[in-house]
Amino acid sequence: MKCHNVDVIEVQLVKxxxxxxTFDDGTSGEVDISKIISFEGxxxxxNDREFFSKVTVNSDIGTITWExxxxxxxxxxxxxxxxQK
Structure with missing residues (x-):
């Protein structure tokens, strides 16, 4: 169940x-995930770049997810x- 006002509609791994x-309101940009999470739990x-690279958009919850x-x-x-802008 979505509980926010904006959804991620596209994700691309940059490096x-x-x-x-890209969000459904037209906002787009880059985020360094390593700077906003701790690799715990x-x-x-x-923290494994191969695992990280399998990021996808889950349209049911409107955000990026991993396996x-x-x-x-x-x-x-x-x-x-x-x-950032």
């Missing part, structure tokens, strides 16, 4: 832990992009 995200597998169920709030990701 290492940097992803380019559910995020620990993301182990890890996800990051789309509102938080959008805020990080906007604050």
């Amino acid at each position: 290492d832990y940097i992803v380019r995200l 559910v995020f620990k597998p993301l 182990n169920g890890a996800d990051i709030s789309p509102s938080y990701l959008r805020e990080k992009i906007i604050n």
Whole structure:
């Protein structure tokens, strides 16, 4: 169930832990995921770049996810992009 106002609709791996995200409101930009999470708990597998590279968009929850169920709030990701500009 979605509980936010913005959804990620596209993700592209740029390099290492940097992803380019596009949101349904037209916002887009790059985020270095390694700077916003600690690689602990559910995020620990993301420290493996091969595992990290399998990032996808889960349209049911409107954000990026990985095979182990890890996800990051789309509102938080959008805020990080906007604050970089």
